[in-house]
Amino acid sequence: MQTEARPGIGSKYYRFLEDLGSPAFLLEPDTEQVVGANRQGLALLNRDFEQVSRMTWADFFSGGDDGRPALELAEAEETRVFYCDIAKRTDKSVPAKVEVSNATLGSRQLFLVRITDITERRQAEEALRESESLFSCLATHCLDGLCIHEDGKVLLANQAYCDIFGFSPTEMIGISSYAFIAPESRDDVYKKVSSAYDKAYEALCIKRDGTTFVAEIHGTKAQYRGREVRISVLRDITGQKKARDSARLHTLQMNRAQEEERKRIARDLHDGTIQSLASLILDLELAIRKEASSPELSHSLQHACDDARHIIQEVRSYCHELRPDVLDKLDLTAAVEALCSDLNRKGIRTFFDVSGTTRELQPDAELMIFRIVQEATRNIWRHSHAAQATVSVFFASKTVRLIVEDNGVGFPTPRTSGDQPLEGKLGLVGMKERAKSVGGTLIVRSASGKGTRIIFEADL
Ligand SMILES: Nc1ncnc2c1ncn2[C@@H]1O[C@H](COP(=O)(O)OP(=O)(O)OP(=O)(O)O)[C@@H](O)[C@H]1O
Numbered sequence: 001m002q003t004e005a006r007p008g009i010g011s012k013y014y015r016f017l018e019d020l021g022s023p024a025f026l027l028e029p030d031t032e033q034v035v036g037a038n039r040q041g042l043a044l045l046n047r048d049f050e051q052v053s054r055m056t057w058a059d060f061f062s063g064g065d066d067g068r069p070a071l072e073l074a075e076a077e078e079t080r081v082f083y084c085d086i087a088k089r090t091d092k093s094v095p096a097k098v099e100v101s102n103a104t105l106g107s108r109q110l111f112l113v114r115i116t117d118i119t120e121r122r123q124a125e126e127a128l129r130e131s132e133s134l135f136s137c138l139a140t141h142c143l144d145g146l147c148i149h150e151d152g153k154v155l156l157a158n159q160a161y162c163d164i165f166g167f168s169p170t171e172m173i174g175i176s177s178y179a180f181i182a183p184e185s186r187d188d189v190y191k192k193v194s195s196a197y198d199k200a201y202e203a204l205c206i207k208r209d210g211t212t213f214v215a216e217i218h219g220t221k222a223q224y225r226g227r228e229v230r231i232s233v234l235r236d237i238t239g240q241k242k243a244r245d246s247a248r249l250h251t252l253q254m255n256r257a258q259e260e261e262r263k264r265i266a267r268d269l270h271d272g273t274i275q276s277l278a279s280l281i282l283d284l285e286l287a288i289r290k291e292a293s294s295p296e297l298s299h300s301l302q303h304a305c306d307d308a309r310h311i312i313q314e315v316r317s318y319c320h321e322l323r324p325d326v327l328d329k330l331d332l333t334a335a336v337e338a339l340c341s342d343l344n345r346k347g348i349r350t351f352f353d354v355s356g357t358t359r360e361l362q363p364d365a366e367l368m369i370f371r372i373v374q375e376a377t378r379n380i381w382r383h384s385h386a387a388q389a390t391v392s393v394f395f396a397s398k399t400v401r402l403i404v405e406d407n408g409v410g411f412p413t414p415r416t417s418g419d420q421p422l423e424g425k426l427g428l429v430g431m432k433e434r435a436k437s438v439g440g441t442l443i444v445r446s447a448s449g450k451g452t453r454i455i456f457e458a459d460l
């Protein structure tokens, strides 16, 4: 209410200034003296009206006369706008937007000065500048290709992106983003971009010289300078892919060699050891018949004969473990069912479930699934103390999913399987390697007291 009490500051000025709703002052054109101020104006300068009314135009600015915009400019018709630092009563100053215009109040011609504190805007601009320079520094030094696309065209690309494709940064601008994608991958990439797919995917890309390479692309929608854009990070993974493929092939070959070796041992045991034991039994039976006169001796011979039969049984079961005939004679589901029956016989209620449209798989793939179930059911028997287990196989049109689960004691799954081979535990690691060798995934879910679930899935 101070303004109303001041001589020269009529109540109409006060009402007029207050109604503006933001810091405002009235200045006398001749003396450049403040003759009116509203409460927001006083608060902005951190002064009371007494102090403000002693101020002239020059006192508003913290930079002295040099920083003082010429007030005369406002004598023109339109509003003048300045950006400068306004002095507060304390030594502080605030960055401000100053608008000066003419105001006719009653019979008096005055200058109306409106001031907006733009500290927050400055800070935001500063933060934006900093983040942009950080971004451009990261983009420059980033080894992956970075590109900003707008409306399907390149808006900005970093050096790595340009180097990958063989264009200079300026040549890049405006090129259609799909020009870098080889025709065979275009539909897929287009679908991913249109559905705002935000995970990494692989695509065949094409360079300026027409050569193609496999890239891993990760794109996301973003706002850039207030515009909706898509940012993509691109990496040439040709080398990585080759290494991955050759590691896969290596495992596949190792598995094949291992299977061949198992087959050979099983055959040797069958054709050699079992036949020798069989002829030993025959000899023993002959001896029993000849030595009927000595009950003690024939009892011992009978005992040896039973032992030999028992050994044959054991060797046969080793042969079966090494190379189950069921795999050669029957299909995969029958072989897996046989493993489930084994577990059932050992006292663990085991269910077997096949769904989808069953089909014959490549021999390698069938053997691999069989070996995974074999190891998983063996682990259930050895470690789980489960009462119940389930093996399910689901055939989809392209993929096969296998789940082996039990309701046993479970175990804390290690984050990495690196130490297990050192501890002589090869089962889980082997399963994962087998799954990888056909481009599939194998996940082990388990926790103490919560049972174990093994999920394998692959395009087969
Ligand atoms: N179904 C399960 N229930 C409870 N614990 C399990 C189960 N499967 C695996 N484990 C735990 O995980 C460990 C690693 O299993 P893995 O099959 O790799 O090795 P292993 O069975 O001990 O030895 P290997 O299979 O080489 O003969 C096991 O020692 C056991 O502690």
Ligand SMILES: [Mg+2]
Pocket (backbone or CB within 6 Å): 375, 378, 379, 426, 427, 428
């Ligand atoms: Mg095991």
